[in-house]
Amino acid sequence: MEPPTQLDDLTGKTLVERYHIHGRLGQGGMGAMYTAHDDILDRDVAIKTVPRNNLNDVELVRFHREGKAASTVRHPNVIQMLDFGVLETGQPFIVMELIKGVSISQLLKEQGPQPALFTLQILEQIAEGMSAVHKSGIVHRDLKTSNIMIVNLETTPLVRILDFGIAKSIAGEEQTSTVTRAGQIFGSPNYMSPQQIRGESLDQRADVYSLGCIAFEMLTGRTMFEGETVMELVTKHLNEPAPRLWEVGDQSYPMELERLVAHMVAKSTGERFASMDVVIENIRDVRTVLEERLEQERLAEKVSANKQATDEELRKRNRLSAQLLFSGALVAVGLSIAVMNGFVHPMLKKEQEIVKVAPAKIENIRRKERLDRSQSTLAFLELGDQTAGDMGVLMDQSGDSTLALNNALKSGGKKDHIILLNSKVTLEDASKIVLLNPTKLNLRRCVGVNDAFLQEVSKAKAIQMIDLDLCKGISPKGFRYLSSLPRLTTLFVRGCDLTDAHLKEIGQTSSLLQLFMERNHQVTLKGVERLGGKVLPVKIVVDQPNLYLLSAEKQKALLLRHNVQLYRSDNVTAESFSLSNMMDLAGIGDMPPPSDKKVSDFADEVDLSKLGSKRAKNYRGGFDDD
Known part of the structure; x- marks a missing residue:
C-alpha cells in the first residue's frame, strides 16, 4: 500500500503573494492545516492544503467548482470559506476564517x-x-x-x-x-x-x-x-x-x-x-x-x-407537645400531692367531666407499619377500611411465613391478599396458601419458590395475580402449572432468568392480560410472540432493548398478528398500569398508552367495529411510530 503523501511544511512561506504562513496546526492523510495572515485584508485565517495526488485532473476541476459553491454558504454553524486555489506545486488550498x-x-x-x-x-x-x-x-x-x-x-x-x-x-x-x-x-x-x-x-x-x-x-x-x-x-x-x-x-x-x-x-x-x-x-x-x-x-x-x-x-411540634405533656404531668403530680395534704384550693375540688377516649386499633397501626416498611408495589390494592386480619397475611422482610400462615388459618375465613416478602417458604406453606385461597399472592424474593411449590399453589383457583419477582430457579415446567389457574390475569416475573421456553409456558395461561418481565435479558421477540393469541390483548412491560427498540413495522405485526402490546417500563405510570385497572376486566381497554407524545396510527388499518369498543381502544396505544 502506498503511504499518504507527506506535504512539505509551509511554515514561514507566503502563498500566492498574500497569505503568510505562521505555523502548522496539524497534518493528516487528507492534508495539512496552517494558521496564516491575510496581508491584503489584514486578518488571521486558517489554510488547508490538499495533497495533489489525491485529485486527478477531473477532480481538480470539480474542486474549483465545489470550492466556489462552498464559499457561498452563509450559516452561523458553518465556517466561512474565504478563498481557494492551486499552488505552483499543484496543491489545492482552501482559506477559511480562523476560529478559537x-x-x-x-x-x-x-x-x-x-x-x-x-x-x-x-x-x-x-x-x-x-x-x-x-x-x-x-x-x-x-x-x-x-x-x-x-x-x-x-x-x-x-x-x-x-x-x-x-x-x-x-x-x-x-x-x-x-x-x-x-x-x-x-x-x-x-x-x-x-x-x-x-x-x-x-x-x-x-x-x-x-x-x-x-x-x-x-x-x-x-x-x-x-x-x-x-x-x-x-x-x-x-x-x-x-x-x-x-x-x-x-x-x-x-x-x-x-x-x-x-x-x-x-x-x-x-x-x-x-x-x-x-x-x-x-x-x-x-x-x-x-x-x-x-x-x-x-x-x-x-x-x-x-x-x-x-x-x-x-x-x-410533636417534641414540643411531648415537653408540654411532661410539664403537665409534673403539675398533676404536684396537685396530687397537694390533695393528699389538704392544700388544694376549693375551686380545684369541683368534679370535672371525664371523657373516655377509645383506644386505637392495634391491628390497623401494625398494618400501616408493615406496608410502609415493605416498599412493595403490591402493598396493596385498595385497602379501604379493611383491617389486617381481613386483608390477608402481612409480613416483615424477614418474616416467618409458616407461623404467619398458621395464624391466618386459625383466624378462619378466606384471605384475599397474601404478601410474603423475602421469606423462606416450604411446600407445606404452599398447601396452606391453597387453603387460604387468595386472589393476590406476593412471593417476591422468596426462597423456596420452585416447580413443586408452584404446582401446589396452582390448586388455589381464586388467584388472579402472582408476584414472583426475583424468584430464581423456576423452570418452564413451573409456569406450566400456573397456566392451569383459570383467573390468573397478572403476573410479575422480573429478574427471574426467563428464557423463550419459559414464555412459551406462560403463554398457555389463557386468562393472562398483564405481564411484567423486566430484567430478563435472554428473552427474544420469538418468545414474546408465544404470549399472544388470546381474545384480549396481552400487555407486556419490558426493559430489554431488543424488544422496546422494535421498528414500528414489527410492533404493528406483533399487535395485529399476536395481539400483544409492549410497554417500556420507563413509560409505565402508576395510573396507566394501576393494579385496580389490572383486576377490572371491564376497564382493561381504558389504559392510556405509555407516552402521550405520539402514538402509532396503525389502528386505522384495523376494522375496529369488529373488536368492540373496549378492545378497539387498545389498538390506539403502544409505541411511538418510528
Whole structure:
C-alpha cells in the first residue's frame, strides 16, 4: 500500500503573494492545516492544503467548482470559506476564517461522554449547518468529531463545522471509489457510511450517517465500531449492525435517544433519516421529551424536599407537645400531692367531666407499619377500611411465613391478599396458601419458590395475580402449572432468568392480560410472540432493548398478528398500569398508552367495529411510530 503523501511544511512561506504562513496546526492523510495572515485584508485565517495526488485532473476541476459553491454558504454553524486555489506545486488550498474553540474530539478526550441534553443541543446545530450545506448542493463526506468546533463552550456553545476539503457535489459526476485509489480511503473510517465505503453515488444521507456516528461517540465516549486496521473498521461499517448505546456506554439511555441514533446510523439509506431537516425535527422532539421529563423530576424532588421540611416541622411540634405533656404531668403530680395534704384550693375540688377516649386499633397501626416498611408495589390494592386480619397475611422482610400462615388459618375465613416478602417458604406453606385461597399472592424474593411449590399453589383457583419477582430457579415446567389457574390475569416475573421456553409456558395461561418481565435479558421477540393469541390483548412491560427498540413495522405485526402490546417500563405510570385497572376486566381497554407524545396510527388499518369498543381502544396505544 502506498503511504499518504507527506506535504512539505509551509511554515514561514507566503502563498500566492498574500497569505503568510505562521505555523502548522496539524497534518493528516487528507492534508495539512496552517494558521496564516491575510496581508491584503489584514486578518488571521486558517489554510488547508490538499495533497495533489489525491485529485486527478477531473477532480481538480470539480474542486474549483465545489470550492466556489462552498464559499457561498452563509450559516452561523458553518465556517466561512474565504478563498481557494492551486499552488505552483499543484496543491489545492482552501482559506477559511480562523476560529478559537475546542473540537468535539478534544472535548471527549478531556471530559468523556457528554450529557444527553447537551449532546442534542450540539447535534441540532450541526444538523442545521449541514442542512444549509446540502441546500447549496454539497455533501461534506468527512463529518467527524475533529471537524466540529465548539465556540463559547462554557457560556453559549456555538458549533462551527470545518473542513470541506473532500466535499462532493450532490449533482456532480459519478463518484470514484473511496477505497481503491492507492489503497487510500477518502474520508474517516470511523464515520463513513456503507455507501461511501463502497464508492456509491452519495447524497445527504451519507452525512446523516456520519452525524449519527458523532452522536454515538458523544453519548458513550467511544466510536461506534473499533478495529485494529482500517479494513477491519470499514468491514464492520459495511456488515455489522450498529450497536445500541446501552451496549457500549456505562449507563442506560432513554428509549427516544436510542431510536434517534439508530435511525441515523441505519445501514440502508431507505431506513435512515432522509435529510438533515428530518434529523432536526426528530432531535427537537427528543429534546422536548427529555426536558419535560427532567422538569417532572425536579418538581418531584421539590415536592419531596417540601414534604421533608413539613415532616421535620411536625416532629418539632410533636417534641414540643411531648415537653408540654411532661410539664403537665409534673403539675398533676404536684396537685396530687397537694390533695393528699389538704392544700388544694376549693375551686380545684369541683368534679370535672371525664371523657373516655377509645383506644386505637392495634391491628390497623401494625398494618400501616408493615406496608410502609415493605416498599412493595403490591402493598396493596385498595385497602379501604379493611383491617389486617381481613386483608390477608402481612409480613416483615424477614418474616416467618409458616407461623404467619398458621395464624391466618386459625383466624378462619378466606384471605384475599397474601404478601410474603423475602421469606423462606416450604411446600407445606404452599398447601396452606391453597387453603387460604387468595386472589393476590406476593412471593417476591422468596426462597423456596420452585416447580413443586408452584404446582401446589396452582390448586388455589381464586388467584388472579402472582408476584414472583426475583424468584430464581423456576423452570418452564413451573409456569406450566400456573397456566392451569383459570383467573390468573397478572403476573410479575422480573429478574427471574426467563428464557423463550419459559414464555412459551406462560403463554398457555389463557386468562393472562398483564405481564411484567423486566430484567430478563435472554428473552427474544420469538418468545414474546408465544404470549399472544388470546381474545384480549396481552400487555407486556419490558426493559430489554431488543424488544422496546422494535421498528414500528414489527410492533404493528406483533399487535395485529399476536395481539400483544409492549410497554417500556420507563413509560409505565402508576395510573396507566394501576393494579385496580389490572383486576377490572371491564376497564382493561381504558389504559392510556405509555407516552402521550405520539402514538402509532396503525389502528386505522384495523376494522375496529369488529373488536368492540373496549378492545378497539387498545389498538390506539403502544409505541411511538418510528
